[in-house]
Amino acid sequence: MGRVYNFSSGPATLPLTVLEKVQAELVDWGGSGMSVMEMSHRGDDFVGIAERAEATLRRILDVPDTYRVLFLQGGATAQFAMVPMNLMRGGSADFIDTGIWSQKAMTEAARYGRVRLAAGGPDYATRVPAAGSIEIDPAASYLHYTPNETIGGVEFPYIPDSGDVPLVADMSSTLLSRPLDVSRFGLIYAGAQKNVGPSGLTLVIVHEDLLGDPLPGTPTVFDYRVYAENASMYNTPPTFAWYVAGEVFAWIEAEGGLPAIGERNRRKAAKLYAALDGTEFYRTAVAQDSRSWMNVTFTLAETALDTEFLRGADAAGLKSLKGHRSVGGMRASLYNAMPEAGVDALVDYMKEFERIRG
Numbered sequence: 145m146g147r148v149y150n151f152s153s154g155p156a157t158l159p160l161t162v163l164e165k166v167q168a169e170l171v172d173w174g175g176s177g178m179s180v181m182e183m184s185h186r187g188d189d190f191v192g193i194a195e196r197a198e199a200t201l202r203r204i205l206d207v208p209d210t211y212r213v214l215f216l217q218g219g220a221t222a223q224f225a226m227v228p229m230n231l232m233r234g235g236s237a238d239f240i241d242t243g244i245w246s247q248k249a250m251t252e253a254a255r256y257g258r259v260r261l262a263a264g265g266p267d268y269a270t271r272v273p274a275a276g277s278i279e280i281d282p283a284a285s286y287l288h289y290t291p292n293e294t295i296g297g298v299e300f301p302y303i304p305d306s307g308d309v310p311l312v313a314d315m316s317s318t319l320l321s322r323p324l325d326v327s328r329f330g331l332i333y334a335g336a337q338k339n340v341g342p343s344g345l346t347l348v349i350v351h352e353d354l355l356g357d358p359l360p361g362t363p364t365v366f367d368y369r370v371y372a373e374n375a376s377m378y379n380t381p382p383t384f385a386w387y388v389a390g391e392v393f394a395w396i397e398a399e400g401g402l403p404a405i406g407e408r409n410r411r412k413a414a415k416l417y418a419a420l421d422g423t424e425f426y427r428t429a430v431a432q433d434s435r436s437w438m439n440v441t442f443t444l445a446e447t448a449l450d451t452e453f454l455r456g457a458d459a460a461g462l463k464s465l466k467g468h469r470s471v472g473g474m475r476a477s478l479y480n481a482m483p484e485a486g487v488d489a490l491v492d493y494m495k496e497f498e499r500i501r502g
């Protein structure tokens with residue numbers, strides 16, 4: 145079997161044991177004689193799968209009872225619109241801009257109300273603003289930020305203090321990478337295809353007080369309350385992705401939960417950044433205190449060697465290391481399912497490439 149080390153930013157690597165379990169259950173789930181793909185979402189078997197997935201997620205992330213977990217579609221991109229449609233009652237929201245995903249969220253929100261910059265901006269593509277520099281409008285409907293900018297590789301080392309203004313976070317590429325104090329947030333959303341499961345599923349974790357007052361004209365399928373009241377089954381949910389996500393949650397729990405996963409992720413990132421810091425041959429533009437654990441961006445001092453570096457990596461079974469088309473260079477995504485051995489293999493390859501070409 146030819147498994148590679150897949151550093152893709154998303155859809156991304158999944159735990160091998162999860163894939164094997166899904167494979168073993170593919171054509172006959174639990175003696176039902178059918179695949180999860182073929183089941184009614186309203187039947188007992190799938191309802192059980194769905195409820196277990198949510199219960200496991202609540203356990204591993206320690207989600208308080210006052211929060212609803214919604215299993216949606218449309219990706220994080222749909223949330224760029226769904227959040228303002230449901231929460232921008234005051235007509236204005238605050239944003240922290242730390243890069244491309246922050247800006248996409250702002251552009252979409254501007255269709256529904258006033259978008260105000262509370263911190264960050266064009267100068268913050270390689271660092272996060274200092275905690276004390278965030279200027280929040282107390283009348284804002286919410287403060288939105290991107291805890292981990294997947295493209296730039298910029299991550300907040302702290303949770304912004306938004307006072308009484310609900311805090312909304314696009315956690316697509318960092319949710320479940322370590323323990324998290326959910327109670328600090330009004331709403332968390334994440335496309336699944338980074339750390340949660342396959343694409344097609346979007347998680348929303350929302351405080352129940354924020355439900356039930358969408359902007360006039362909000363379509364039924366974009367109203368959070370409708371999902372909360374119907375166990376995310378107002379219409380047909382992405383059943384197979386939901387099932388696989390449930391298996392990923394169970395895998396996280398079996399690995400020792402988020403404390404163990406977080407410690408492993410910290411070690412993986414530290415190893416790669418140490419390799420980058422130890423030479424002039426490789427560089428990372430991201431400020432020391434803003435370095436992402438999940439998406440490590442770097443360049444070669446000589447960009448003319450990029451293509452050769454990537455070709456050699458590919459041949460060595462180190463896949464999808466090319467940076468996002470908008471920033472170039474390299475990006476190694478180190479999500480939960482990337483084993484430490486994968487990071488070791490990458491660091492070894494980088495040292496060898498430098499020895500030959502440096």
Ligand SMILES: *Cc1c(COP(=O)(O)O)cnc(C)c1O
Nearest residue numbers: 219220221245294314316317335
């Ligand atoms: C991947 C990603 C998105 C886009 O997600 P889709 O599921 O493709 O809509 C948005 N924000 C962040 C931070 C991401 O990492």
